[in-house]
Amino acid sequence: MSAAAAAKPILYSYFRSSCSWRVRIALALKGISYDLVPVNLIKDGGQQFSAEFKALNPMQQVPALKIDGITLSQSLAIINYLEETHPNPRLLPQDPKKRAQVRMIADHIASGIQPLQNLSVLKQMGEKKMEWAQNCITSGFQALEQILQHTAGRYCVGDEVSMADLCLVPQVANAERFKVDMGPYPTITRINKALLELEAFKISHPSRQPDTPAELRV
Numbered sequence: 701m702s703a704a705a706a707a708k709p710i711l712y713s714y715f716r717s718s719c720s721w722r723v724r725i726a727l728a729l730k731g732i733s734y735d736l737v738p739v740n741l742i743k744d745g746g747q748q749f750s751a752e753f754k755a756l757n758p759m760q761q762v763p764a765l766k767i768d769g770i771t772l773s774q775s776l777a778i779i780n781y782l783e784e785t786h787p788n789p790r791l792l793p794q795d796p797k798k799r800a801q802v803r804m805i806a807d808h809i810a811s812g813i814q815p816l817q818n819l820s821v822l823k824q825m826g827e828k829k830m831e832w833a834q835n836c837i838t839s840g841f842q843a844l845e846q847i848l849q850h851t852a853g854r855y856c857v858g859d860e861v862s863m864a865d866l867c868l869v870p871q872v873a874n875a876e877r878f879k880v881d882m883g884p885y886p887t888i889t890r891i892n893k894a895l896l897e898l899e900a901f902k903i904s905h906p907s908r909q910p911d912t913p914a915e916l917r918v
């Protein structure tokens with residue numbers, strides 16, 4: 701094994717970033733130990749814009765993961781790599797239909813909700829920021845609630861934790877931050893609650909990160 705392949709992975713993460721949280725959950729579930737380098741998206745005008753970080757991810761977004769001699773960005777690509785290199789526990793079901801449903805839900809959140817309420821978008825919205833974020837999340841959750849009627853068991857797809865769940869919990873946290881009324885989404889709320897009881901979701905939680913400000917720690 702080369703030195704690069706043997707080195708501990710390094711996760712570039714921001715405590716509050718929902719995309720970073722997805723990867724932190726995957727690393728925790730799969731028992732992969734890693735070093736965390738905080739990238740503060742607010743401080744100094746946004747550390748994601750530094751030349752040093754831009755060299756790691758030209759898109760200037762977290763997360764990024766240095767692993768096995770390569771640097772990856774895009775949380776779902778990272779999780780897919782972890783899935784292929786550390787298959788246990790599996791985050792994609794074996795059954796092709798269930799696997800497709802997991803990817804459908806993960807894409808629904810990762811492509812259809814989160815990018816619309818990302819920090820860079822909200823900065824453009826000025827005073828309308830809160831209303832914009834609420835609208836994006838509400839329309840995404842209305843559709844997701846219906847989808848989950850057909851796919852959910854204890855979790856998003858059946859009773860096994862999957863990549864869809866890794867996207868769901870951080871997105872619900874964003875919804876709560878933007879004060880979205882979760883009343884109309886009982887299935888999303890139920891699944892989120894069940895997932896938050898799992899250790900991997902607890903230790904990766906934004907309130908328990910090395911860069912979590914003291915006043916937000918629990």
Ligand SMILES: N[C@@H](CCC(=O)N[C@@H](CS)C(=O)NCC(=O)O)C(=O)O
Pocket residue numbers: 717718719720741746748760761762763773774775776810815818819820821
């Ligand atoms: N599709 C990307 C999205 C990454 C992303 O939007 N990251 C946010 C935090 S969750 C970010 O770094 N935002 C910085 C900014 O908007 O300036 C992924 O899944 O990793």
